[in-house]
Amino acid sequence: xxxxxxxxxxxxxxxxxxxxxxxSFEVRxxxxxxxxxxxxxxKTTTTRMLTGVVPMDGGSVRIFGHDILKEPVxxxxxxxxxxxxxxxxxxxxxxxNLMLMGDLYGLDRAHSERRSRDLLETxxxxxxxxxxxxxxxxxxxxxxxxxxxxxxxxxxxxxxEPTSGLDVQSTQMILVLxxxxxxxxxTIFLTTHNMEEANRLCDRIGIIRAGKIVAIDxxxxxxxxxxxxxxxxxxxxxxxxxxxLVGLDxxxxxYRTGDKWQIVTEDPDLVIRSLVxxxxxxxxxxxxxxTLAPSxxxxxxxxxxxxxx
Amino acid sequence: xxPAAYREQARRAWAIARxxxxxxxxxxxxxxxxxxxxxxxxxxxxxxxxxxxLAFLLSGLVGMTLFFTATAVSPAIFPWEGQARTLxxxxxxxxxxxxxxxxxxxxxxxxxxxxxxxxxxLALGLGLPLLHGIVLGLAIPIAACCFSAIGxxxxxxxxxxxxxxxxxxxxxxxxxxxxSGIFVPLEQMPAWGLMLAACSPLxxxxxxxxxxxxxxxxxxxxxxxxxxTLFALVFTAAAMYLHRRSMPRRI
Numbered sequence: 001x002x003x004x005x006x007x008x009x010x011x012x013x014x015x016x017x018x019x020x021x022x023x024s025f026e027v028r029x030x031x032x033x034x035x036x037x038x039x040x041x042x043k044t045t046t047t048r049m050l051t052g053v054v055p056m057d058g059g060s061v062r063i064f065g066h067d068i069l070k071e072p073v074x075x076x077x078x079x080x081x082x083x084x085x086x087x088x089x090x091x092x093x094x095x096x097n098l099m100l101m102g103d104l105y106g107l108d109r110a111h112s113e114r115r116s117r118d119l120l121e122t123x124x125x126x127x128x129x130x131x132x133x134x135x136x137x138x139x140x141x142x143x144x145x146x147x148x149x150x151x152x153x154x155x156x157x158x159x160x161e162p163t164s165g166l167d168v169q170s171t172q173m174i175l176v177l178x179x180x181x182x183x184x185x186x187t188i189f190l191t192t193h194n195m196e197e198a199n200r201l202c203d204r205i206g207i208i209r210a211g212k213i214v215a216i217d218x219x220x221x222x223x224x225x226x227x228x229x230x231x232x233x234x235x236x237x238x239x240x241x242x243x244x245l246v247g248l249d250x251x252x253x254x255y256r257t258g259d260k261w262q263i264v265t266e267d268p269d270l271v272i273r274s275l276v277x278x279x280x281x282x283x284x285x286x287x288x289x290x291t292l293a294p295s296x297x298x299x300x301x302x303x304x305x306x307x308x309x
Numbered sequence: 310x311x312p313a314a315y316r317e318q319a320r321r322a323w324a325i326a327r328x329x330x331x332x333x334x335x336x337x338x339x340x341x342x343x344x345x346x347x348x349x350x351x352x353x354x355x356x357x358x359x360x361x362x363l364a365f366l367l368s369g370l371v372g373m374t375l376f377f378t379a380t381a382v383s384p385a386i387f388p389w390e391g392q393a394r395t396l397x398x399x400x401x402x403x404x405x406x407x408x409x410x411x412x413x414x415x416x417x418x419x420x421x422x423x424x425x426x427x428x429x430x431l432a433l434g435l436g437l438p439l440l441h442g443i444v445l446g447l448a449i450p451i452a453a454c455c456f457s458a459i460g461x462x463x464x465x466x467x468x469x470x471x472x473x474x475x476x477x478x479x480x481x482x483x484x485x486x487x488x489s490g491i492f493v494p495l496e497q498m499p500a501w502g503l504m505l506a507a508c509s510p511l512x513x514x515x516x517x518x519x520x521x522x523x524x525x526x527x528x529x530x531x532x533x534x535x536x537x538t539l540f541a542l543v544f545t546a547a548a549m550y551l552h553r554r555s556m557p558r559r560i
Binding site: 048051052053054055071072073074076077081083085087088089090091092096100101103104105106148 | 310312313317318320321323324325327328331332393394395397398399400401402403404405557560
């Protein structure tokens with residue numbers, strides 16, 4: 001089965017407000033799926049419906065083929081959740097929290113202990129396993145809830161802003177762990193505001209705005225899709241004439257910026273081939289050649305309508 | 310392993326109960342409230358000059374202790390957990406709402422029975438004979454289930470402010486104590502009082518305790534046990550059904 005999450009026409013209303021409006025998407029096995037959107041767009045509500053925390057008013061969610069409303073326990077057994085705000089029991093120690101999770105997921109005690117030890121060591125918490133969580137820093141709490149979510153070795157992991165407000169050390173530790181988990185086959189559903197994080201981690205990204213999905217695609221395809229016209233930047237080891245560049249196949253416009261040329265085109269692939277041929281024909285060696293795609297931030301702002309004038 | 314099987318969910322409910330005991334029950338103030346509240350109420354009536362026999366008052370004390378301890382913490386667990394967001398943690402785990410309610414009830418039952426055992430020892434220490442130990446041993450767990458279910462039922466309103474729930478809880482618990490034949494024997498109650506008393510599960514438990522310690526009782530013991538069982542089943546079913554409806558609004 002290629003899809004681990006199948007959301008169809010997911011809808012949630014609060015009074016007169018439709019927080020999530022017929023949202024449909026799939027998350028494929030083994031991918032990291034980024035879920036982006038401005039505050040209040042419906043990310044958290046969607047994630048809560050996907051994880052069975054709140055019921056939907058319309059539509060359906062299937063996790064590994066299990067309907068989240070009809071077979072919630074079977075679905076939940078196969079995923080782990082890392083919320084934005086730590087929700088470990090602060091009156092318990094890290095070890096007691098993990099043992100509780102082991103019991104709630106039906107693991108035998110020996111397995112829970114072995115797995116807890118490994119996770120706490122990986123996440124740098126083993127030395128403080130017997131300390132009550134209320135004495136932990138935010139980064140430590142976040143690492144602990146990641147350990148709690150991973151204890152039962154879930155095939156799917158939901159993360160809501162896992163690195164929000166964390167120090168560099170905790171952030172790096174979590175990101176490295178996520179990459180390793182994904183390499184080992186864990187599917188990851190990542191809700192984030194951090195465009196750089198999404199750009200670096202995600203295979204595909206879904207963007208939600210005002211309760212509706214406005215785009216789903218790979219980050220690079222999203223970047224290229226928002227502009228029909230693309231820009232390239234090229235520099236040569238000797239001066240070239242603007243007329244010569246404008247006459248090349250695929251070039252719509254060319255203008256000079258310092259010692260480089262900016263080229264506007266609808267077909268960057270064709271222009272790159274033309275430039276390479278031009279370089280060979282006129283003996284002007286290419287020093288640098290860059291495609292200037294919009295950043296994911298620009299894509300996000302454009303698609304969510306939050307671009308500054 | 311089928312995680313949704315009853316046996317598996319019961320195991321997970323037991324894990325929730327152990328967590329509750331560790332996090333909420335084994336606290337000084339909770340233990341003090343559970344023991345002192347009934348003791349002080351008992352002393353108020355014992356020293357208040359009323360001419361009631363010790364056996365009657367001690368039976369009432371045992372009844373009150375179980376009632377107060379089994380309903381002391383359980384109403385506040387859902388709001389506390391909603392406030393601390395640990396309820397959301399439980400909601401994402403493969404446990405049903407019924408298992409969460411059952412776990413809260415088990416913790417409350419154990420706490421109630423534990424503290425009540427102390428009160429029974431106190432009664433025995435004061436020279437009260439235990440005439441029907443088996444009946445008492447049967448009635449206590451059933452009554453503890455019934456009172457715990459009341460406690461969990463009180464937590465149904467989807468507020469995450471524990472003081473709101475505790476106020477509601479107090480509003481219900483104290484009148485119940487006064488209509489349940491603890492301080493005024495059922496035989497001395499007017500007809501309307503007796504009708505009210507018949508609606509309170511605490512009445513039946515107090516009646517059984519009185520029978521266990523003195524042999525006297527108002528209702529037949531079978532009726533007491535049957536009524537307690539019926540109340541326990543109805544309140545437990547209601548708590549599970551209503552929490553299923555209110556929990557999403559709490560998160």
